[in-house]
Amino acid sequence: MKEIKSQVTIQNVWGARKRISSLIGRTPAVESFILSEKLGRPVYLKLETVHDTGAFKVRGAANKILSLSEEERKLGVATYSTGNHGMAVAYVAKKLGIQATVCISNRVPKAKVDSLKRLGAAIEFCGESQDEAGERCLMLENDHGLTVIEPFDDPEVIAGQGTIGLELLEDIPHLKDVVVPLSGGGLLSGIGMAVKTNDPSIRVTGVSMVESAVMHESLRAGRPVKMPEKDTLADSLLGGIGLDNRYTFGMVQKYMDRGVLIPEEEIAHSMAFMMDHHRMIMEGAAATGIAALLGNHIEYKDGAVAVIITGHNVDLSVVQHVLNGYHPE
Numbered sequence: 001m002k003e004i005k006s007q008v009t010i011q012n013v014w015g016a017r018k019r020i021s022s023l024i025g026r027t028p029a030v031e032s033f034i035l036s037e038k039l040g041r042p043v044y045l046k047l048e049t050v051h052d053t054g055a056f057k058v059r060g061a062a063n064k065i066l067s068l069s070e071e072e073r074k075l076g077v078a079t080y081s082t083g084n085h086g087m088a089v090a091y092v093a094k095k096l097g098i099q100a101t102v103c104i105s106n107r108v109p110k111a112k113v114d115s116l117k118r119l120g121a122a123i124e125f126c127g128e129s130q131d132e133a134g135e136r137c138l139m140l141e142n143d144h145g146l147t148v149i150e151p152f153d154d155p156e157v158i159a160g161q162g163t164i165g166l167e168l169l170e171d172i173p174h175l176k177d178v179v180v181p182l183s184g185g186g187l188l189s190g191i192g193m194a195v196k197t198n199d200p201s202i203r204v205t206g207v208s209m210v211e212s213a214v215m216h217e218s219l220r221a222g223r224p225v226k227m228p229e230k231d232t233l234a235d236s237l238l239g240g241i242g243l244d245n246r247y248t249f250g251m252v253q254k255y256m257d258r259g260v261l262i263p264e265e266e267i268a269h270s271m272a273f274m275m276d277h278h279r280m281i282m283e284g285a286a287a288t289g290i291a292a293l294l295g296n297h298i299e300y301k302d303g304a305v306a307v308i309i310t311g312h313n314v315d316l317s318v319v320q321h322v323l324n325g326y327h328p329e
């Protein structure tokens with residue numbers, strides 16, 4: 001076990017907000033009248049899909065890369081990712097004129113690979129899992145001095161994702177519940193810390209798919225565990241949390257009130273539901289949050305709910321498949 005490092009603080013999140021503001025725009029939180037009606041309380045969709053890369057991960061990537069020294073920037077950055085984080089790193093690096101190398105597993109959907117190439121990143125395919133891609137990335141760091149931009153277990157990345165929490169507090173009256181899709185936990189750690197530091201009565205729910213829910217299994221075991229990756233509509237939630245996890249395991253333990261696991265059919269239904277009622281495309285990972293609401297997993301009734309619509313990067317063939325199986329309620 002590595003030492004437990006000191007936690008990310010609210011000051012880090014304010015610092016991140018200032019640092020990334022010239023690169024990353026604020027996102028809207030819009031009320032969903034159909035979901036508000038269903039739940040009997042205001043439901044807001046925090047639209048992280050409006051970023052250029054179509055997912056929230058640009059916040060953490062921008063905060064981390066902008067924290068690097070001139071020397072580190074010259075040597076370039078590297079990352080391994082299920083796609084959205086890699087895209088975020090490539091995007092931010094391109095904007096800042098830094099070379100990015102992305103190591104990804106063969107499971108990553110084609111649409112994401114194409115987008116990475118368009119952003120000018122050097123792509124390295126490695127194996128069937130995030131772990132193999134991670135090992136390759138460490139080699140680049142050791143042998144060539146590239147800085148690996150971690151997808152979630154990094155204080156700057158967590159603080160960057162936490163800026164969402166500040167925006168929720170500012171934009172949503174009577175916020176009481178925040179529903180956060182959960183994988184490595186950078187997003188939940190940042191948002192959870194930011195909202196609860198300001199108002200400890202706000203509840204945070206972490207949502208994952210039933211299969212390969214590594215953070216949930218780790219919390220149950222009381223320590224980070226490893227699990228095989230299974231195919232899921234929520235492919236952006238795949239990946240381990242690292243057996244030597246330093247930050248997010250402890251922070252999710254501290255800031256998450258409740259964990260919810262969503263079966264594949266409900267993820268598919270929620271994706272189609274949002275297309276049907278909002279004409280909004282979101283990827284499976286983001287739809288897990290909607291599924292938690294539609295399945296009545298958020299049992300409280302007071303105040304407003306915010307659900308983080310984390311990304312919309314999904315192959316159209318998947319969208320088509322999901323719509324074909326849709327049965328409107």
Ligand SMILES: *Cc1c(COP(=O)(O)O)cnc(C)c1O
Pocket residue numbers: 055057084085151152181182183184185186187188236237283285286310311312
């Ligand atoms: C990365 C990601 C998540 C989960 O974020 P973590 O910080 O790994 O918990 C959720 N949704 C989408 C679309 C993502 O890309």
